[in-house]
Amino acid sequence: MPDLQHLHHHWLRAWNELQHTPPLDLYEQLLQAYSEPQRHYHTLQHLAECLQLQSESAHLAQQPGEVAIALWFHDAVYDVKAHGNEARSADWAVTALQTASVSVEIQTRVHALIMATEHTAAPLAGDAALLVDIDLSILGAAPARFAEYERQIRQEYAWVPEDVFVEKRKAVLQSFQDQAPIYGTALFQTRLEAQARRNLADALATLAVARMLANSAFKEEKTHRL
Template sequence: MSAIRAHLASLPDVTPRPEPGSLSPGAAGGEGWGEGEALRSTIRMPCGLRKRRPPAALPRPLHSPARLPGMTDRAGTRRAANRRGGSMDTDGTTPPGVDGLAGAGSGPREAMPRARWFSLMRTWDLPPCEEAWRALVSAYGQKHRHYHTGTHVDACPRRLDACVEALDRPREVELALWFHDAVYDPLSSKNEQKSARWVQDFLARHGAPEEAIARVVELIMVTRHEAPTCTNDQSFLVDIDLSILGARPAVYDFFEQAIRREYRHVPAVLYRAGRARRLEQFLARPRIYANRPFRLRERQARANLARAVAQLRS
């Protein structure tokens, strides 16, 4: 051992030394790196790892809703909605989805649950029709959709549950809700027409009565929101579809951001003018909602619309 110690003592000092003048003015004590810091920067950590500085914060994506013209930045709402599955259409009373913020502590929920679809098929005396359900899920999952998604459709039947006793033909209203945005192309003016044709073909293949098919088609067509409703079921379906207008302000703002993303191909100036005109049409109505319990949303809906129009016109 003494021979080994003597050999080690005779070895030259190979400790790395900084070049003269390489230390900062504060190396001897004060600001800047001292000699110990300069040396530690050259020493490899165990297992070949080096110390790493924390990564810089990633830039916000350019397509983030917060960067859209005329839209309020609601970062907190956006993060909360993302944690809950991107939901937006309620004031916290429904499960997650583009149309509904989940209650605190709730976990992710399947949008357009097949169990609900199978139950609806039973009311029509039809087999499960799982292939049709899968086709709808695929359609509502298209990448260009940000509001008109499966979670919006999922929220609509749950709105229906709150007023089902007041409907004349609940199964027809619910089926119309499942199909009403099945075809959605922001560049097209025939989305409702094509969606109605889809459900018409579906029901006809399964031998549904022609009168029922005609009523479902009419229910889908009223979601164009361009003409007054003619039946009790139509008025309830329209109230359900427009329920987002009466959501809490932060939720409504998130909805507006999602709509802008669906029309991101439209120049900002044109979008703002067109969107403002559309919202003003709703404000010009004597009444936005025709039925209880949706009438409770009237005041909030008008406040949301007026605020959105002011932002778009500014």
């Protein structure tokens, strides 16, 4: 469980950088959202890891407060059986910013930052590139943390049959492995790129074995039926 006092410090600092006061009870609502029972990776642990990296890389941001707020909301809505979580999270952020009388320009930028975490395309540069690098920092984590991450993702999709999960997960990880580079900022390329490629290669190898074993089990079962 992350240090809630530390999280609250990040929260207040983000709003202070925006020079606005957060809506009443919004902090508690977000803590509750990130603590929902269907979450195993997209939790307060992930949020705290992102916010720590945001603090360490704030000097790279054009608008560090906006990056921080976007991180707070980027997984605020997380339904493992639905599409559009990023859009719903972005909409929640805009509603909160409107309530706090934050300018439309900031609302628009924060919305775009959150939508960048769909990871459908590499952002060109700027705060979007930084935010995406922070969100994908788990790929370059120490091997033990990366292995925990993979287990957590499987728990979130425990309802998906193993053969289907293996194929879908392979496609996701391969898409990151195919990016050159994975990270868009020099800081994250230096710190995490090499480890991320090692982690992804190991995970893809593990998935290949799992697929082979699943195919073998299927063929054996088919033979017995004959």
